[in-house]
Amino acid sequence: MSKRGDNLSNKNKRGSRRAATERSASGKSKKSSSKKKTTLKREGAPSPFWKWTKRFAVFGGVAALLGTVFLAFAVGFAARELPSFFQLKASQAGQTILVRARDGSEIVEIGPSFGEWLEFQDIPENMRNAMVAVEDKRFYSHYGVDPIRTTGAVVEGFTGARSRVGGTSTITQQLARNLFLSSNRTFDRKAREAILAMALEWKFSKEQILELYLNKVYFGGGAYGVDSASRKFFSHPGKTLSVAEASIIAGLVKAPSRYSPTADVQAAVDRAAVVLRLMKEQEYITSDQASVDVDAVQLKQQAGQNSVRYFTDYVLPQLDIILPETNAPLEVWTTLDVGMQRAATAAVASNSPDGAQGALVSLDRDGAILALVGGTDYVESNFNRATDAMRQPGSSWKLFVYLAALEAGYTPEDKVVDTPVTIDGWSPRNSNGRNVGETSLRTSFAFS
Known part of the structure; x- marks a missing residue:
C-alpha cells in the first residue's frame, strides 16, 4: 500500500509538472504571437511625415475653399457696386492742374485732352x-x-x-x-x-x-x-x-x-x-x-514748348506723395522764379554747341528751386538732364566746398595744405598729378 501510494503520488507530481510545462509553453507561445502581431501592426502604421502631409493637404484644401468663397463674395459685391x-x-479720366510760379503767375495748365468717343465697331x-x-x-x-x-x-x-x-x-x-x-x-x-x-x-x-x-x-x-x-x-x-x-x-x-x-x-x-x-x-x-x-508715317508738327515743362515734369509726380488720391482740379504753387527761369533757358541755349544738350539748376539757400532747365528743347527731347542724367559733378562741387569754408570763418588769406589723401580706399588726384603743399585759400580757389 505504501509503495503503490508513493507511485501514484509520483505520477501525479510528474503530471502536474507536464501540465505546468505545457501551460508555460502555451503562455510563451501566446506572448510570442502577441509580440509578432504588435510588431506587424507597428510596421504597417503611417510615418509622421505622411501624417503631416495629409494634415497640410486637408488644411490647404479647406483654406483654398474658404478663399474661393471669400473671393467670389468680394467680386460679386464689387460687381454690384460698379457704375453702369x-x-x-x-466719366472723364485725368484732372486739370494749374501750376503757378512763386509770384502767383500762371506757368502752365496741364489737363486731359479727349477726342471723339469711338464705339467698339468704329x-x-x-x-x-x-x-x-x-x-x-x-x-x-x-x-x-x-x-x-x-x-x-x-x-x-x-x-x-x-x-x-x-x-x-x-x-x-x-x-x-x-x-x-x-x-x-x-x-x-x-x-x-x-x-x-x-x-x-x-x-x-x-x-x-x-x-x-x-x-x-x-x-x-x-x-x-x-x-x-x-x-x-x-x-x-x-x-x-x-x-x-x-x-x-x-x-x-x-x-x-x-x-x-x-x-x-x-x-x-x-x-x-x-x-x-x-x-x-x-x-x-x-x-x-x-x-x-x-x-x-507722317507725324503732326509740334510747336516748341517753354523749358518750364522740365520743371513741371519733376514737380508734379511729387503730388502723389503729399496729397491723398483725388481727381479734383488742382492749383499748385511752386518756388519757380519766372525771370530766373527765362535767364537760365537763355544761358543753356547760348552755351550749348549745335547738336548738344545742356542743363541748369538754380537753388535758393533753403534748397528751393528757382530755375530748372533739363535740355535745350523740350519737344526735341523731354529727357530731364537736370534731374535724371547720371554724370560726374566734376569741379562744380568745389564751389560748395569753398563756400562752406567761408561760412565756417575762413578768409581768403588763410592757409590750407594740399597733400595726398585717401578716403576709404579712394585717393583723389589733381589733374597734373602733383601737390603744391601749403597755399592760401585765394590761390587754391584761383587754380581750381
Whole structure:
C-alpha cells in the first residue's frame, strides 16, 4: 500500500509538472504571437511625415475653399457696386492742374485732352489687335486676371530672373486702375485691382471692356483715348488709323513719355516694331503688314514748348506723395522764379554747341528751386538732364566746398595744405598729378 501510494503520488507530481510545462509553453507561445502581431501592426502604421502631409493637404484644401468663397463674395459685391457702362463712358479720366510760379503767375495748365468717343465697331480692327497683342495676348480667354502671366512673374521674382515682380496687369486690370485706383505699387492696391478687374469681367462683355479701355487709356501729351492720340500725333481722327500708326499708339501705353513720337521718333519707331512683331506672332497681321515702314508715317508738327515743362515734369509726380488720391482740379504753387527761369533757358541755349544738350539748376539757400532747365528743347527731347542724367559733378562741387569754408570763418588769406589723401580706399588726384603743399585759400580757389 505504501509503495503503490508513493507511485501514484509520483505520477501525479510528474503530471502536474507536464501540465505546468505545457501551460508555460502555451503562455510563451501566446506572448510570442502577441509580440509578432504588435510588431506587424507597428510596421504597417503611417510615418509622421505622411501624417503631416495629409494634415497640410486637408488644411490647404479647406483654406483654398474658404478663399474661393471669400473671393467670389468680394467680386460679386464689387460687381454690384460698379457704375453702369453708360456712367463709365460719361466719366472723364485725368484732372486739370494749374501750376503757378512763386509770384502767383500762371506757368502752365496741364489737363486731359479727349477726342471723339469711338464705339467698339468704329475702332479700327488693327488698333484693337495691336493693343491686345502688346498688352494682354490672353485678353479674350482670361477672367480679368491672367494666372499664367501672374505665376510666371512670381516665379521670376523668386528665382531672381527679374529684380521685382511686375508687368502682370491685364487690360482689364489696367482699366480698373485707371477708373478707380492710383498707380501706387502696394500689395493692397494690387489686390483691389485684381478684384475690380474680375468684377468688370463679371458685369461687362470683352467688347465693352476693350471699348472703355481704348477710349480712356493715357497715351501721353495729355491725350486720353485713341481718337485724341490720333489727332495729336497724326492730325486725323482715330477711325482711319493705319497699321503702322496703330502700332505706334499701342506702343505708347507702356511709357508714354519715353516712346512719344514727338519727343523721340527713333524710340517710338523701335517700340512700334516690337508691336508689329507681336501682332505677326499672334497671327493678327501677315508678314507683309509687319514689315511696314513706320519711318514713313507722317507725324503732326509740334510747336516748341517753354523749358518750364522740365520743371513741371519733376514737380508734379511729387503730388502723389503729399496729397491723398483725388481727381479734383488742382492749383499748385511752386518756388519757380519766372525771370530766373527765362535767364537760365537763355544761358543753356547760348552755351550749348549745335547738336548738344545742356542743363541748369538754380537753388535758393533753403534748397528751393528757382530755375530748372533739363535740355535745350523740350519737344526735341523731354529727357530731364537736370534731374535724371547720371554724370560726374566734376569741379562744380568745389564751389560748395569753398563756400562752406567761408561760412565756417575762413578768409581768403588763410592757409590750407594740399597733400595726398585717401578716403576709404579712394585717393583723389589733381589733374597734373602733383601737390603744391601749403597755399592760401585765394590761390587754391584761383587754380581750381
